[in-house]
Amino acid sequence: MAKAPTTPAAPVVNPAEQVVKLLTTAKQTMVTAESCTGGMLAAAVTDIPGASAVLYGGYVTYANNAKSRMIRVPARLIKDYGAVSNQVARAMADGARNTAHTDFAIAVTGIAGPEGGSEKKPVGLVYVAVSSEHATLVVEHRFGDLGRAKVREASVNAAMDLLLVVLTDPQGNDASRLS
């Protein structure tokens, strides 16, 4: 009996490559602001040849005072809500975009573990944010304690996906895609 025709596999698309391509076409620029991913997000973008056309650079704001000094996250916000919070993720994205004068900024703050987790804010809690001239979006993820490397990797993917959503739907007409 003949086999059923197989569906061709979807082409493997690198999200960072898509980001660079979309921004290049639109002649737009981006910057990164990272805490728990500590440079991985910028590294994923700069892995793509031609990234220099769209990437201004990145801030690895690992210490709390690096967040305040590099990209003007109010120290008060960190004190009141904690470095891993919706509010600080938003302030990182907005602060990076305003400091760097780019069209987009993408920010990540989270708890990669193994230390630093608590009942309210467990290991795997990660906020990703994208700031554009239209809006700033923040998404909370609870990846669970997958181990430091996997939480960081999941965070990079989540951040890149959120930026792709914004880049392909800048007016936010299709909010369901964020779920």
Added chain:
Amino acid sequence: MAKAPTTPAAPVVNPAEQVVKLLTTAKQTMVTAESCTGGMLAAAVTDIPGASAVLYGGYVTYANNAKSRMIRVPARLIKDYGAVSNQVARAMADGARNTAHTDFAIAVTGIAGPEGGSEKKPVGLVYVAVSSEHATLVVEHRFGDLGRAKVREASVNAAMDLLLVVLTDPQGNDASRLS
């Protein structure tokens, strides 16, 4: 016939782990400034649990004006010598250390390819620099056109090795180790 006794394999030591350990013991801090490695160096350090005790953060200064605005590399220096030069590597390391107020800064600038190479400055030309209160060291590498990923990886390793040399011999008494 009995086999010759085998020499036990040297333990695999992660240079980033050594860096974090040495700085933690010395209660010292560091910052990164990256061009061609684009975040990989910071990512390697933040891969180590406990890095937050020693890493202030990192600057991914991908665009030339990011080098000037984030860490005060004189635009004139970039114009006169090029972004990939001994002079700019030194200015990136010194500028990052002074901007971040850390004990050490480590900087990388190079040509990862596939584009951007020339006869005088071929793909694989990479400068790594370490700035400390005692001195600023710059080392030129010519890795050759290994491909973008391998040039970036070799650059991270070279930078981490140079920092380790400085951390284990801060007065530079054993300059031969740099060869």
